[in-house]
Amino acid sequence: MAVHRLSLNPSSYKTRFTQRFLRALMKINKNKNRSSTSSSFQEIRRGRRRIKIAADGSMASAVGSKRAWSRAMLYKLRTRTRHQAWVRKISTAAKRKRDVGNKPEEELSRTDDLRRLVPGGEAMDFCSLLEETAHYIKCLTTQAHVMQSIADFYST
Amino acid sequence: MDPSSLINEGSFPSANASSYSLAEIWPFPLNCGGGVSESGGVLELRRSHLGQNLDGVAETTRKGNGIRDVSVDESTLTEHSGRSAGVGRKRRDAASEDESSKLVSTSSGNDQNGCNGKRLEISGSRDENSDPKAEVEASLGVGNKSAEKSIQPSEPPKQDFIHVRARRGQATDSHSLAERARREKISERMKILQDLVPGCNKIIGKALVLDEIINYIQSLQRQVEFLSMKLEAVNSRMDPSNEGFPSKDFGAQTFDTAGLAFGSQATREYGQGSPPEWLHMQVGGGFERAT
Numbered sequence: 001m002a003v004h005r006l007s008l009n010p011s012s013y014k015t016r017f018t019q020r021f022l023r024a025l026m027k028i029n030k031n032k033n034r035s036s037t038s039s040s041f042q043e044i045r046r047g048r049r050r051i052k053i054a055a056d057g058s059m060a061s062a063v064g065s066k067r068a069w070s071r072a073m074l075y076k077l078r079t080r081t082r083h084q085a086w087v088r089k090i091s092t093a094a095k096r097k098r099d100v101g102n103k104p105e106e107e108l109s110r111t112d113d114l115r116r117l118v119p120g121g122e123a124m125d126f127c128s129l130l131e132e133t134a135h136y137i138k139c140l141t142t143q144a145h146v147m148q149s150i151a152d153f154y155s156t
Numbered sequence: 157m158d159p160s161s162l163i164n165e166g167s168f169p170s171a172n173a174s175s176y177s178l179a180e181i182w183p184f185p186l187n188c189g190g191g192v193s194e195s196g197g198v199l200e201l202r203r204s205h206l207g208q209n210l211d212g213v214a215e216t217t218r219k220g221n222g223i224r225d226v227s228v229d230e231s232t233l234t235e236h237s238g239r240s241a242g243v244g245r246k247r248r249d250a251a252s253e254d255e256s257s258k259l260v261s262t263s264s265g266n267d268q269n270g271c272n273g274k275r276l277e278i279s280g281s282r283d284e285n286s287d288p289k290a291e292v293e294a295s296l297g298v299g300n301k302s303a304e305k306s307i308q309p310s311e312p313p314k315q316d317f318i319h320v321r322a323r324r325g326q327a328t329d330s331h332s333l334a335e336r337a338r339r340e341k342i343s344e345r346m347k348i349l350q351d352l353v354p355g356c357n358k359i360i361g362k363a364l365v366l367d368e369i370i371n372y373i374q375s376l377q378r379q380v381e382f383l384s385m386k387l388e389a390v391n392s393r394m395d396p397s398n399e400g401f402p403s404k405d406f407g408a409q410t411f412d413t414a415g416l417a418f419g420s421q422a423t424r425e426y427g428q429g430s431p432p433e434w435l436h437m438q439v440g441g442g443f444e445r446a447t
Contacts, residue, residue: 029391044388051384051391110366117373127338130345133369137352140376147383154390 013062013139018146020058025150028054053077059143069132070139072120 028050057077063070111129115121118133326332350356350365353372359365 025387025391032391047388047391048381048385051388052381055380055384110363110370113370114366114373117370117377127341127345130342130349133373134345134349134352137349137369137373137376140373140380144376144379144383147380147387151383151386151390154387 014142014146016062017058017139017142018150020062021055021146022150024054024058025051053080055143055147059139063135063139067132067135068124068128069119069121069136076119 028047032047056073060070060073060077065071065074111126114133115124115129118124118129118136121129121132124132326336346362346365349369350359353369356365356368356372359368
């Protein structure tokens with residue numbers, strides 16, 4: 001496990017993520033100021049979505065392509081619109097399948113939930129799913145921390 | 157040192173040489189060394205008996221015999237001095253973790269499992285019939301198989317092998333060994349996850365732990381959603397002339413504030429960062445979860 005901990009070196013990951021995220025925020029801000037600013041609900045939603053995508057993208061690119069979940073996340077963000085349609089199709093198909101199969105095992109459904117939460121988890125076996133989950137949790141915690149401190153910094 | 161070339165000479169000192177090579181590879185005190193040499197001697201008698209039958213056999217089968225010799229050596233060792241030999245081997249395995257990384261090993265853990273199964277097989281067949289011909293056939297089969305896998309059978313097994321040692325009464329075929337190794341890997345990773353997710357240490361039961369992990373990830377993702385909304389509101393208010401702010405200092409500052417709580421004892425911040433009601437409604441109603 002020492003290797004994993006080295007590969008995640010939290011401080012360097014955190015600074016990388018922060019730099020990327022701040023750059024993305026500035027870019028978003030510039031684009032928005034150039035376009036017409038309207039405070040409709042749709043506009044707010046779109047802006048929020050954009051920031052979420054920026055946060056996710058900078059998180060995944062700060063990790064790099066050495067992790068399965070970051071690879072999956074980058075791929076998802078790159079092919080966003082296509083992926084959303086695909087996910088909708090897949091999820092409905094899975095629901096249908098589950099209705100037909102009707103497996104009462106709760107652990108199986110929990111594993112499926114976990115697979116849906118971790119990006120790219122649909123194609124992993126259970127062992128690597130757990131490993132990727134651990135790394136993903138670490139990175140999510142860092143992301144939340146950094147975003148929280150950025151928000152605090154701007155709001156004060 | 158290739159043990160097969162030594163054994164091929166077919167004389168008595170070869171057994172000593174093989175045991176010597178064993179001692180060389182495992183440079184720790186062997187308290188069952190006498191047992192090894194003794195059983196080696198017994199085996200050597202048998203080998204010289206067999207050697208007449210094996211004169212015209214090809215080189216690979218000779219290699220195989222060399223391997224088989226050593227493996228039978230070990231099996232007889234465990235048979236002879238049952239408990240102490242097992243302990244000694246375990247200790248040797250535990251101590252040879254470092255050497256196993258240094259040595260160039262051609263066999264993986266699965267191969268070792270297979271070898272273990274075969275070892276048991278050999279010992280069983282040897283008990284049943286002491287007919288040398290049948291023994292030769294068995295050794296030929298096993299030797300050909302294991303000669304492809306590993307030239308050096310006496311090298312210390314890998315780290316995976318230590319964990320999957322079958323206790324008395326447990327199945328020893330390769331499938332159940334692999335399954336056991338997989339289960340241990342999973343439980344180890346579960347332990348890591350339990351350390352990572354706060355408040356998950358006291359929970360017993362895989363399903364509950366998984367539940368807690370799922371809840372934690374969901375809460376983190378929800379928190380990121382909420383923070384992105386907050387940042388959106390802040391970002392629109394932000395002055396565009398403020399672009400050139402020192403991001404380096406800023407990064408250091410965030411690092412200072414957030415660096416303390418990062419790690420295994422991270423606080424459960426989805427409790428702290430509870431959004432106000434109107435935001436909560438928007439998060440819950442208006443948007444789908446971004447997963």
